Amino acid sequence: MISRNPQLNRTGELQHLLTTEGLPATILLEILDTAESFVGVTERDVKKIPLLRGKSVFNLFFEPSTRTLTTFEIAAKRLSADVHNLNVAVSSQSKGETLLDTVNNLSAMDADMFVVRHLQSGAAHLIASHVQPDIHVINAGDGRHAHPTQALLDMFTIRRYKQDFRNLRVAIVGDILHSRVARSEIHALTTLGVPEVRVIAPKTLLPAKVERLGVHVYHDMVKGLKGVDVLMMLRLQNERMQGANLPSPEEYFKYYGLTQEKLSLAQPDAIVMHPGPLNRGVEIDSAVADGKQSVILSQVTFGIAVRMAVMSILAGN
Amino acid sequence: MISRNPQLNRTGELQHLLTTEGLPATILLEILDTAESFVGVTERDVKKIPLLRGKSVFNLFFEPSTRTLTTFEIAAKRLSADVHNLNVAVSSQSKGETLLDTVNNLSAMDADMFVVRHLQSGAAHLIASHVQPDIHVINAGDGRHAHPTQALLDMFTIRRYKQDFRNLRVAIVGDILHSRVARSEIHALTTLGVPEVRVIAPKTLLPAKVERLGVHVYHDMVKGLKGVDVLMMLRLQNERMQGANLPSPEEYFKYYGLTQEKLSLAQPDAIVMHPGPLNRGVEIDSAVADGKQSVILSQVTFGIAVRMAVMSILAGN
Amino acid sequence: MISRNPQLNRTGELQHLLTTEGLPATILLEILDTAESFVGVTERDVKKIPLLRGKSVFNLFFEPSTRTLTTFEIAAKRLSADVHNLNVAVSSQSKGETLLDTVNNLSAMDADMFVVRHLQSGAAHLIASHVQPDIHVINAGDGRHAHPTQALLDMFTIRRYKQDFRNLRVAIVGDILHSRVARSEIHALTTLGVPEVRVIAPKTLLPAKVERLGVHVYHDMVKGLKGVDVLMMLRLQNERMQGANLPSPEEYFKYYGLTQEKLSLAQPDAIVMHPGPLNRGVEIDSAVADGKQSVILSQVTFGIAVRMAVMSILAGN
Numbered sequence: 029m030i031s032r033n034p035q036l037n038r039t040g041e042l043q044h045l046l047t048t049e050g051l052p053a054t055i056l057l058e059i060l061d062t063a064e065s066f067v068g069v070t071e072r073d074v075k076k077i078p079l080l081r082g083k084s085v086f087n088l089f090f091e092p093s094t095r096t097l098t099t100f101e102i103a104a105k106r107l108s109a110d111v112h113n114l115n116v117a118v119s120s121q122s123k124g125e126t127l128l129d130t131v132n133n134l135s136a137m138d139a140d141m142f143v144v145r146h147l148q149s150g151a152a153h154l155i156a157s158h159v160q161p162d163i164h165v166i167n168a169g170d171g172r173h174a175h176p177t178q179a180l181l182d183m184f185t186i187r188r189y190k191q192d193f194r195n196l197r198v199a200i201v202g203d204i205l206h207s208r209v210a211r212s213e214i215h216a217l218t219t220l221g222v223p224e225v226r227v228i229a230p231k232t233l234l235p236a237k238v239e240r241l242g243v244h245v246y247h248d249m250v251k252g253l254k255g256v257d258v259l260m261m262l263r264l265q266n267e268r269m270q271g272a273n274l275p276s277p278e279e280y281f282k283y284y285g286l287t288q289e290k291l292s293l294a295q296p297d298a299i300v301m302h303p304g305p306l307n308r309g310v311e312i313d314s315a316v317a318d319g320k321q322s323v324i325l326s327q328v329t330f331g332i333a334v335r336m337a338v339m340s341i342l343a344g345n
Numbered sequence: 346m347i348s349r350n351p352q353l354n355r356t357g358e359l360q361h362l363l364t365t366e367g368l369p370a371t372i373l374l375e376i377l378d379t380a381e382s383f384v385g386v387t388e389r390d391v392k393k394i395p396l397l398r399g400k401s402v403f404n405l406f407f408e409p410s411t412r413t414l415t416t417f418e419i420a421a422k423r424l425s426a427d428v429h430n431l432n433v434a435v436s437s438q439s440k441g442e443t444l445l446d447t448v449n450n451l452s453a454m455d456a457d458m459f460v461v462r463h464l465q466s467g468a469a470h471l472i473a474s475h476v477q478p479d480i481h482v483i484n485a486g487d488g489r490h491a492h493p494t495q496a497l498l499d500m501f502t503i504r505r506y507k508q509d510f511r512n513l514r515v516a517i518v519g520d521i522l523h524s525r526v527a528r529s530e531i532h533a534l535t536t537l538g539v540p541e542v543r544v545i546a547p548k549t550l551l552p553a554k555v556e557r558l559g560v561h562v563y564h565d566m567v568k569g570l571k572g573v574d575v576l577m578m579l580r581l582q583n584e585r586m587q588g589a590n591l592p593s594p595e596e597y598f599k600y601y602g603l604t605q606e607k608l609s610l611a612q613p614d615a616i617v618m619h620p621g622p623l624n625r626g627v628e629i630d631s632a633v634a635d636g637k638q639s640v641i642l643s644q645v646t647f648g649i650a651v652r653m654a655v656m657s658i659l660a661g662n
Numbered sequence: 663m664i665s666r667n668p669q670l671n672r673t674g675e676l677q678h679l680l681t682t683e684g685l686p687a688t689i690l691l692e693i694l695d696t697a698e699s700f701v702g703v704t705e706r707d708v709k710k711i712p713l714l715r716g717k718s719v720f721n722l723f724f725e726p727s728t729r730t731l732t733t734f735e736i737a738a739k740r741l742s743a744d745v746h747n748l749n750v751a752v753s754s755q756s757k758g759e760t761l762l763d764t765v766n767n768l769s770a771m772d773a774d775m776f777v778v779r780h781l782q783s784g785a786a787h788l789i790a791s792h793v794q795p796d797i798h799v800i801n802a803g804d805g806r807h808a809h810p811t812q813a814l815l816d817m818f819t820i821r822r823y824k825q826d827f828r829n830l831r832v833a834i835v836g837d838i839l840h841s842r843v844a845r846s847e848i849h850a851l852t853t854l855g856v857p858e859v860r861v862i863a864p865k866t867l868l869p870a871k872v873e874r875l876g877v878h879v880y881h882d883m884v885k886g887l888k889g890v891d892v893l894m895m896l897r898l899q900n901e902r903m904q905g906a907n908l909p910s911p912e913e914y915f916k917y918y919g920l921t922q923e924k925l926s927l928a929q930p931d932a933i934v935m936h937p938g939p940l941n942r943g944v945e946i947d948s949a950v951a952d953g954k955q956s957v958i959l960s961q962v963t964f965g966i967a968v969r970m971a972v973m974s975i976l977a978g979n
Contacts, residue, residue, distance in 0.1 A: 074716030082391030136645035328770035399708030442939035453962035
């Protein structure tokens with residue numbers, strides 16, 4: 029018996045968005061194409077369309093993240109949905125209710141969509157495997173596992189600036205080991221046909237056998253950045269510093285922080301990306317973050333359109 | 346001079362919903378009948394009707410409860426109201442403003458409805474006695490006193506499954522002493538004509554002279570559950586354990602936890618209810634909570650419709 | 663080169679509302695006149711007009727204030743805007759993101775308006791000087807500097823009760839030193855032509871050289887209140903007590919608390935104002951706060967209309 033992709037329904041359409049791993053290129057491209065039309069909406073005077081009118085979207089954040097929560101809230105409201113933000117960390121969970129009881133209760137309130145953020149890898153999958161077929165789940169980040177909407181908005185940004193995925197060199201720089209963003213980006217890039225994906229990091233910040241994901245490993249910025257078209261910088265969480273045997277943020281910046289000098293090793297028209305929030309002076313120099321090759325704020329803008337696309341596609345399936 | 350029922354206006358219509366005590370059966374039934382029409386709305390594709398459009402509903406939660414807050418927020422938004430959630434515990438109160446000053450201020454902002462949750466019994470009554478006649482107050486739980494919308498959704502659930510109140514045996518099981526839910530349920534059940542209401546609890550979890558409420562007292566599940574049509578389980582707050590001379594949750598479960606075995610003492614078609622959140626393995630076994638006699642998730646669904654009914658009736662009076 | 667007023671756009675219209683200082687009387691009056699029409703809206707059955715439909719308003723509160731936040735949220739929702747509340751104190755800032763990075767990110771999400779509250783004077787100015795020309799900033803209180811919407815609602819209230827600014831004696835009583843409200847009121851009153859503005863406070867609660875703002879200084883309520891038409895009481899923050907060499911709230915009340923007796927020194931038709939929340943028995947006696955000369959709750963009502971006016975004027979410019 030073939031185990032069905034838990035993200036697709038019986039007719040092969042997107043039922044949940046849990047990870048970019050295993051999603052066919054056709055679906056990734058459907059999301060990017062749909063998002064194109066929403067970029068226009070967010071630039072209009074009345075930034076609202078009635079696609080999700082009367083739908084109840086629940087932001088279930090078991091891990092606090094105002095920033096990501098806000099992007100989903102904006103996307104849902106611009107689609108005219110009713111949005112309910114539940115900071116679950118401080119509510120029912122503290123009364124001892126299980127994750128699935130919480131989800132069952134909200135489902136019984138006729139929820140249409142759950143946007144789930146959780147410290148534990150697999151939380152969104154667990155919820156998706158449990159809900160009725162008329163409910164859709166979006167993974168907004170689970171543990172070290174996946175952050176598919178971030179990866180999708182990154183793909184959207186790359187396509188906007190570079191048009192074709194099939195002749196690009198892309199480097200992902202920084203804490204690959206702990207990054208759900210990196211993992212989701214790698215899957216999306218390879219599926220969309222990027223011929224060369226590099227990861228650049230100290231050994232201590234790389235997962236074992238990372239090459240199996242189809243990437244080329246570099247420990248040195250000078251070699252790794254040579255000739256790349258796209259630089260995807262990762263945020264360095266301070267608490268990771270020690271495990272990585274890094275004595276200080278200054279030390280990290282010296283070897284892996286992106287400066288104008290290091291950037292000059294890449295293609296002259298290379299773009300610089302970062303998922304935010306920025307650690308200026310740690311993984312990226314301010315001159316680069318605010319420089320003319322940076323597309324960091326475009327990522328934010330496109331993030332709303334991509335999340336609107338995901339929500340509207342799910343609601344229609 | 347006859348003291349007027351503070352919940353009714355001069356023409357005998359519902360002005361505030363503060364408690365099920367003293368509410369005539371006609372009004373309880375009006376709420377249940379109105380809720381029937383809203384069950385359909387919550388199942389529709391566009392779960393929204395404009396009955397409260399342009400009205401300002403304030404959720405005034407002096408005691409945190411994400412779960413109850415969410416149900417009222419959903420109900421109000423599905424009626425198209427503007428909803429404002431005020432976690433008052435952490436705001437003006439800490440600046441030394443009195444309860445009534447807070448209410449006066451929000452009233453001056455042209456509030457239409459207050460949904461009030463408070464640790465102290467009587468808080469919602471105090472507010473209701475104070476506001477102008479065009480403002481409506483709903484008690485969402487005050488101290489040990491009352492939780493009328495929970496009782497009403499329970500009545501709705503019972504009527505859906507058992508049709509007629511007038512030939513039922515109902516047992517309420519657990520911490521009656523500290524439960525505003527139990528108190529509100531007992532008043533509603535007796536008003537609606539249930540001929541036999543039983544309470545089953547250890548002596549330490551029963552109020553003095555509870556028989557005066559018109560209930561039959563049992564300390565033993567085996568005797569108390571015999572022949573009942575409806576089992577209403579109560580949540581056991583862990584902090585109550587000590588006062589009840591209960592050495593452990595396991596001990597409580599042994600005597601008062603609902604298992605499939607104990608449930609078999611009731612009528613074969615008896616339904617099992619619980620206000621949530623569940624303490625699995627304390628007051629109820631998972632096999633029962635998730636079993637085919639459980640209507641616990643239906644309670645949640647009907648809870649939205651009942652709260653929509655209360656809000657729309659109040660707004661129309 | 664003349665430094666342009668940062669609150670006005672190139673054609674002299676209101677671009678941001680940051681402070682009442684330096685705002686021409688024509689603009690102050692435009693806001694008051696526009697607010698008149700919104701008083702009617704808040705009294706209607708459907709308290710909603712579509713002026714800001716599809717606009718994204720962000721309440722950026724770096725300092726918690728449920729009360730002020732709620733007034734802006736109500737105003738924005740009654741104008742049909744999509745409102746996003748960001749308690750920034752507990753989010754990105756704690757991840758080390760700078761104020762301007764936060765603002766850049768939200769701007770990239772196509773924000774239309776920021777309502778900013780910050781502990782530091784000048785925060786709203788900094789943001790306003792930074793955003794693109796299609797984004798509007800409203801200062802909802804910055805440090806000790808300014809609180810312009812409070813001053814404007816106070817002006818609106820005075821005009822409603824006293825019609826003409828040009829023959830009034832107004833006294834501001836209390837902690838002038840730490841009060842952004844007092845500062846914003848003084849600028850608005852003098853611009854609108856009030857011929858005599860008095861401040862009444864102990865020396866320790868007055869800024870150095872306060873006379874330069876065009877006010878008359880009194881340390882004694884008996885002399886200061888004589889013949890005034892409007893009394894604007896200020897809230898005494900408990901933490902200021904010590905710096906003011908005041909041994910206790912009782913002591914402060916004795917000298918500067920407004921009682922019915924002291925009030926009788928003013929004009930018989932004088933009105934009593936307070937920005938709230940009240941410290942009953944500290945800066946004001948309950949008999950006065952709830953008495954027939956008090957217009958404190960009218961201030962609250964007019965506050966919604968004035969904030970709607972500011973938002974709708976900004977959105978139109």
